Amino acid sequence: MELSKETLTKIEEVIPRYPEKRSAALMVIHLVQDELGFISDETCSWIAEKLEIEPINIKELITFYPMLRETPWAKKHIRVCRTLPCALRGSYGTCKILEDKLGVKEGHVREDGEFSIEFMECLADCGEGPVVMVGEDTYENIEGKNAESFADLLVQEKLDTSKDFTSYENGLVSKSPVSKPTKKK
Numbered sequence: 001m002e003l004s005k006e007t008l009t010k011i012e013e014v015i016p017r018y019p020e021k022r023s024a025a026l027m028v029i030h031l032v033q034d035e036l037g038f039i040s041d042e043t044c045s046w047i048a049e050k051l052e053i054e055p056i057n058i059k060e061l062i063t064f065y066p067m068l069r070e071t072p073w074a075k076k077h078i079r080v081c082r083t084l085p086c087a088l089r090g091s092y093g094t095c096k097i098l099e100d101k102l103g104v105k106e107g108h109v110r111e112d113g114e115f116s117i118e119f120m121e122c123l124a125d126c127g128e129g130p131v132v133m134v135g136e137d138t139y140e141n142i143e144g145k146n147a148e149s150f151a152d153l154l155v156q157e158k159l160d161t162s163k164d165f166t167s168y169e170n171g172l173v174s175k176s177p178v179s180k181p182t183k184k185k
């Protein structure tokens, strides 16, 4: 397992903030997962050693919290918001359309590793739901026929060049040629 110098520094900084090393477990897991995408058995043992606890203490956290993963997501990971404002605007239907068109159930990775879908809580863009994220790009108002076209473009690998769908982040770039967008989450 290899972690960047930056992540290792953050880990070294975060541990002493807690009265006991073991109390930093969740923070350390998040830092590692942010870089690697998931926590393998090897990583689990590495974190446990670092915090002077047993791997099972880390494993139980990973298996308890749904945002923590033991296996990686697919090449294209799609997140659909299911929290009330997006749900009221049709995100359950959006998720179903994506599942059908992409051929994978939410919470799973397609067999060929191309797509995975996560139906999850708020993606922090509540006024423009249903919100769908593809990787780190945020798309708004994805529902009904719109969701079908969106899914078709994803399958055809044409979403990035589509004029019909511009991600929130790319919208910021086109509005402001000088300032780089900062991610809003």
Ligand code: FES
Pocket (backbone or CB within 6 Å): 081, 082, 083, 084, 085, 086, 087, 122, 123, 124, 125, 126, 127, 129, 131
């Ligand atoms: S409720 Fe969907 S982004 Fe917040």
